Amino acid sequence: MLYEGVLQKMRTEMGSPIQYFLLFEHDFMNMNQALNKSLKIEFIKFQCLNCGENRPIYRQGFCKTCFYETPAAGDWIMKPELSTAHLGKEDRDLEYEKRVQLQPHIVYLANSSSVKVGVTRKTQVPTRWIDQGAHEAIEIVEVPNRYLAGITEVALKDHVSDKTSWRKMLTNDIKDEDLVEWRNKLKNHVPNEAADYFIDSNSETNIEFPVLQYPEKVKSLNLNKNPTFEGVLKGVKGQYLIFEDQTVFNVRGSEGYYVGIDVN
Structure with a gap:
């Protein structure tokens, strides 16, 4: 077919x-x-x-022209800490940026090849974890905009990786981790602006791939x-x-x- x-x-x-x-x-x-x-x-x-x-x-x-013009490829996509819609400041298209940035975002821990920290819109849970090939993941912070999620991720990157080894993920060279324990260890490193949004009541999500x-x-x-x-x-x-x-x-x-x- x-x-x-x-x-x-x-x-x-x-x-x-x-x-x-x-x-x-x-x-x-x-x-x-x-x-x-x-x-x-x-x-x-x-x-x-x-x-x-x-x-x-x-x-x-x-294409190269669109990559540098479309709001869907602004620097804040890959670096959430650069988000400015909460300040009313435009990058490429303020209305688009408000729609995407000014909604609930999750800072999470996922285990694809090892434990990593990441950011996604709440509406993209668990899709984001699946896309990364994570066999287990857990939410650690839920904040009202992308900027707060970004600065939280930056703070936590000093203590846990923000990268996935795609080769290890694909060869299934992985081990299970206690993500609740990881989350609790990282609690004191969440910046003050996001501390009130810390989640400590949920368990990890497990994912099975075909x-x-x-x-x-x-x-x-x-x-x-x-x-x-x-x-x-x-x-x-x-x-x-x-x-x-x-x-x-x-x-x-x-x-x-x-x-x-x-x-x-």
């Missing part, structure tokens, strides 16, 4: 295991149903997620270098497809690539 369209990050539904979907303009794929089947992926063209033009993708699914076989050593598929690839799908974790020959494909890292996918 042939699917065709522009890649965007896979949609997910909580379950045991997580359900994954690739959405296209007129169709969708349930990736769980494609396990143990052969997938042929063919790169056809670029399609910027903002302007829709066939221009090389620069970052985050955008993986039949983990790779021992990952090989990353780059559609720029290899525009056609074929392999048997053995798992989905984070935003990666895992194939039998130990190739992994970062769907989110390939947003804006228009592809054809043949399933047999």
Whole structure:
């Protein structure tokens, strides 16, 4: 069966295991149903997620022009501490920034390859954890805007990592951690502005991924270098497809690539 369209990050539904979907303009794929089947992926063209033009993708699914112009790629996306909508100060589009920044945000701990701290909008829990390939996660602070979440993350980064080792995550080289204990250890490092928003009453969330076989050593598929690839799908974790020959494909890292996918 042939699917065709522009890649965007896979949609997910909580379950045991997580359900994954690739959405296209007129169709969708349930990736769980494609396990143990052969997938042929063919790169056809670029399609910027903002302007829709066939221009090389620069970052985050955008062509270079759009990346530096669209409010959806402002510096505050990757660095929440740079948020200024709570001050009424515009970066690129104040109305857009108010909608995204001035809503409840969560500072969390997630264990994908080791314990890390991160920030997400409350509406993106547990989606954000799933996208990072975390097998366990816990909320530690819920604040009313993105700026407060950002300065909390910055303060906690002195005591816990903010990075995920994607190779360790994909080879399942992980160990369970007591995230409640981690949260309690970090409590005194939460900045004063966010201290009243500390959460100490919830337990960790556990996540199961649809993986039949983990790779021992990952090989990353780059559609720029290899525009056609074929392999048997053995798992989905984070935003990666895992194939039998130990190739992994970062769907989110390939947003804006228009592809054809043949399933047999």
